[in-house]
Amino acid sequence: MEIKDIIKEENKVYSKPELLDNVHMHYCPGCSHGVVHKLIAEVVAEMGITDKTVGVSPVGCAVFAYNYIDVDWIEAAHGRAPAVATAVSRLWEENVVFTYQGDGDMAAIGTAETIHAANRGENIVMVFINNAIYGMTGGQMAPTTLVGQKTSTTPYGRRIDLNGHPLEITDILATLSGTCYVTRQSVHTPGAARKTKAALKKAFENAIAKRGTSVVEVVSTCNSGWKMSPVKANEWMVENMFDKYPLGDLKVE
Amino acid sequence: MKEEVMLMKGNEAVAHAAIRYGCDGYFGYPITPQSEVLETLESLMPWETTGMVVLQAESEVAAINMVYGGASTGKAVMTSSSSPGISLKQEGISYMAGAMLPALILNVMRGGPGLGTIQPSQADYFQATKGGGHGDYHLIVLAPASVQEMVDFVALGFDLSFKYRTPAMILADGIVGQMMEKVVLPPFRPRRTAEEIRKQCPWATTGRFGHRKRNVITSLELEPSKMEEVNHRLQECYREIEKSEPRWEEINTADAEYLLIAFGSIARICAKAMEIAREKGIKVGLLRPITLWPFPKEGVRKGAEGKKGILCVELNAGQMIEDIRLAIHDSIPVEHYGRLGGIIPSPTEVVEALEKKIIEK
Amino acid sequence: MKQEIIIAGFGGQGVLMMGKILAYSGLMDDKEVTWMPSYGPEQRGGTANVTVILSDDRISSPVLDAYDIVVALNQQSLDKFSQRVKPGGVLIYDTSGIHNLPERDDIKIIPIDAMEATFRIGHPKAYNMVVLGALLEAMDYKLPHENVLKGLQKSLPERHHHLIPLNSDAIEMGRNLLPK
Structure with missing residues (x-):
């Protein structure tokens, strides 16, 4: 049997979501971003909100998210995505607005914008990729970098006396009255990815129903930044990250 | 209403x-x-x-x-x-x-x-x-x-x-x-x-609406040749604005020997100074740039023609004066009078500065 | 017609509001007007002043160094502005609290006991309206009282409109403080 005899519609077991573009992603092989992009593309298409969804991309590895998912996008300044999303959501109430942010964007330079948008209960979805490192700029310390974790700016490991504690931004957001749904997920196994997809769907439904701010943290890998193979990075994440950032819902209203 | x-x-x-x-x-x-x-x-x-x-x-x-x-x-x-x-x-x-x-x-x-x-x-x-x-x-x-x-x-x-x-x-x-x-x-x-917004701003990220191609608002472009293009496009736009949009106001410039140039509220104080100076027999005119960018270069250049000197009055240590001097290529004397720290010059003070810095020189 | 006026006193004496009512009254009388306050963290107790210009023609500078009328409501204000009354101009001052007067014979100096008049009305907040009455009476330009009433109406928030008759009376009382 030749390959062309196998590639037939009736044999199809999987296909790329229609909203994902036919382009090569710039993400490193093994990176969690690609999976999360796919899940968002699926959720948006399945919910039938493609035409009214506006994404706000961050500064960080996901800066080019607008090249991959076929909805309208605004590329925000570093950390400012929640402020940008606030205006879009308020000025176009019928639209569905989500931010897609990394740990530096969400919990360092943009902490104020993150907390205040959530505190106002803006009807937006915040997707938070927490890989405990700055991938785009070459592996520097993130606010969520674990104690002892080596990065290019903590070459001997993060020290509490020098660098402070890892910031649990998601836990903080769960305490705010403006958030209606705060959850922490991951995408390292098919089962985990399915749960993340369900979480994203719930978050987008909240935005449509104007229930307040939904936060979906995805504990992620950065195998390049962590200097590990993709498989090893997944193992390291399970062994080290989940202890500090346990998976599950932090708040469901 | x-x-x-x-x-x-x-x-x-x-x-x-x-x-x-x-x-x-x-x-x-x-x-x-x-x-x-x-x-x-x-x-x-x-x-x-x-x-x-x-x-x-x-x-x-x-x-x-x-x-x-x-x-x-x-x-x-x-x-x-x-x-x-x-x-x-x-x-x-x-x-x-x-x-x-x-x-x-x-x-x-x-x-x-x-x-x-x-x-x-x-x-x-x-x-x-x-x-x-x-x-x-x-x-x-x-x-x-x-x-x-x-x-x-x-x-x-x-x-x-x-x-x-x-x-x-x-x-x-x-x-x-x-x-x-x-x-x-x-x-x-x-x-x-x-609908009007979508028509006026086809580039806007209003949601793909009607299945058009997606819009992306970004200032990022990592490909140097494309980034240069983006910059050239901006510069073309600025040249067009410089050509079409300079605005300024002139009062009593026709017979004036001296010119006061000031913007914003300080131009109002200079207008009063002009009244006081004219009562004293000093022929002063006032030119007020309304667009500071694009700077009304032509207006200032023509306004300066035949004048004996210009006093630029600002609430700063001398900023717009640079654009004035560039506009007239230093063809006549240009001096600056400014107050700092939140002090507002009085009209009389401006007249005295004009006399001291321009007329008596 | 052009009247260049400064009203100066303590923050809290109602100097800015008085200036606003004067400016609005002028506006109701179809004049060009400017109202330029000293502004800043001096709402209570510090010094406050406001320059009000009323004119038939377009007004140039909202900031001046010489005035047709200076209204001084405390000693500091009088010390600061009495030399800036134009020759032939008017200085109005409140006799309560002001004891050192300028030695000028080229201007008209009008003492008013606005504080005492306010006590007679029995409404301490009417103080600035009493002063306004004296100022209106001293001005060369005679603002019709109906337009002053309109100015009051425009300046005061609606919830204070029931105070307009009281204010009107206070203005009238202020007018009568001037020696005839």
């Missing part, structure tokens, strides 16, 4: 003008001497009438990025602040220039540097006209000299910024922000509908 004659502060007038223009959103953070803009908007509750969104942001940085977000969707959005707050906004302003977004920014200048003083100043001329943030860009900069112009420049600023897809700034100062004058408010104009 029709026109209305009112007595109000410049800051209050801006709020009324924004609502009447059909502005879609205002995002701001309190700072003296311009907090009345936000206060007036909150008290007028335009969301109940025109549907305009008003939001007190958590910082100037957040406010300007809300403006960036709103502008990305084709809405007519604005912010206001005073000097230290405008410094914070420079990030967002540069992004808007880079992404070619229309928006209106009001700076009611106070003295600096640093926290400075809450008293009036014109020390942000360089910042406003030469870029302000990073990168090669310009804002359209309008300098109001009266409460009426605070009103009129809201509409003009929005119109120009949409025409050229570039942010516009009203560069006012504490005097024009805080003083009350008679003002004619324009009639209410309905806000544009979603």
Whole structure:
């Protein structure tokens, strides 16, 4: 049997979501971003909100998210995505607005914008990729970098006396009255990815129903930044990250 | 509703003008001497009438990025602040220039540097006209000299910024922000509908709507040749603005031997100085740049022809004077008179400076 | 017609509001007007002043160094502005609290006991309206009282409109403080 005899519609077991573009992603092989992009593309298409969804991309590895998912996008300044999303959501109430942010964007330079948008209960979805490192700029310390974790700016490991504690931004957001749904997920196994997809769907439904701010943290890998193979990075994440950032819902209203 | 004659502060007038223009959103953070803009908007509750969104942001940085977000969707959005707050906004302003977004920014200048003083100043001329943030860009900069112009420049600023897809700034100062004058408010104009916005701004991220290709608002381009193209496009736009949009006002320039050049409220003080000087027999004229960028080079060059000297009066240590000297290629003497730290020069003081620095030289 | 006026006193004496009512009254009488306050963190107790210009023609500078009328409501204000009354101009001052007068014979100096008059009305907040009455009476330009009433109406928030008759009476009382 030749390959062309196998590639037939009736044999199809999987296909790329229609909203994902036919382009090569710039993400490193093994990176969690690609999976999360796919899940968002699926959720948006399945919910039938493609035409009214506006994404706000961050500064960080996901800066080019607008090249991959076929909805309208605004590329925000570093950390400012929640402020940008606030205006879009308020000025176009019928639209569905989500931010897609990394740990530096969400919990360092943009902490104020993150907390205040959530505190106002803006009807937006915040997707938070927490890989405990700055991938785009070459592996520097993130606010969520674990104690002892080596990065290019903590070459001997993060020290509490020098660098402070890892910031649990998601836990903080769960305490705010403006958030209606705060959850922490991951995408390292098919089962985990399915749960993340369900979480994203719930978050987008909240935005449509104007229930307040939904936060979906995805504990992620950065195998390049962590200097590990993709498989090893997944193992390291399970062994080290989940202890500090346990998976599950932090708040469901 | 029709026109209305009112007595109000410049800051209050801006709020009324924004609502009447059909502005879609205002995002701001309190700072003296311009907090009345936000206060007036909150008290007028335009969301109940025109549907305009008003939001007190958590910082100037957040406010300007809300403006960036709103502008990305084709809405007519604005912010206001005073000097230290405008410094914070420079990030967002540069992004808007880079992404070619229309928006209106009001700076009611106070003295600096640093926290400075809450008293009036014109020390942000360089910042406003030469870029302000990073990168090669310009804002359209309008300098109001009266409460009426605070009103009129809201509409003009929005119109120009949409025409050229570039942010516009009203560069006012504490005097024009805080003083009350008679003002004619324009009639209410309905806000544009979603359909009108989509038609006027086909680039806007309003949602793909009708299955068009997606829109992306970004100032990022890592491919150098493409980034150069983006920059060339911006520069072409700036050349067009420089050609078509310079504005200025002249009073008594025809028979004048000397010229006072000043912008904003200081031009009003110079107008009084001109009256005093003319009573003393000194033939003085006044030229007031209205657009600070594009600077009215031609107007200044022609205005200077045949004059014996120019005194540039500013509430700073000498900023616009550089543009004047460039415009006239130093063909006649140009001197500067400025007060700093929030001190406002009196009209008599200006006459004395003219006599000492220009006439007696 | 052009009247260049500065009203100066303590913050809290109602100086700015008085200036606003004067400016609005002028506006109601079809004049060009400017109202330029000293502004800042001096709302209670510090010094406050406001320059009001009423004119038939377009007004140039809202900031001046010489005035047709100076109204001084405390000693500091009088010391600061009494030399800036134009020759032939008018200086109005409140006799309670002001004891050192300028030695000028080229201007008209009008003492008023506005504090005492306010006590007679029995409403301490009417103080600035009493002073306004004296100022209106001293001005060369005679603002019709009906337009002053309109100015009051425009300046006061609606919840204070029931105070307009009281204010009107206070203005009238202020007018009568001037020597005839």
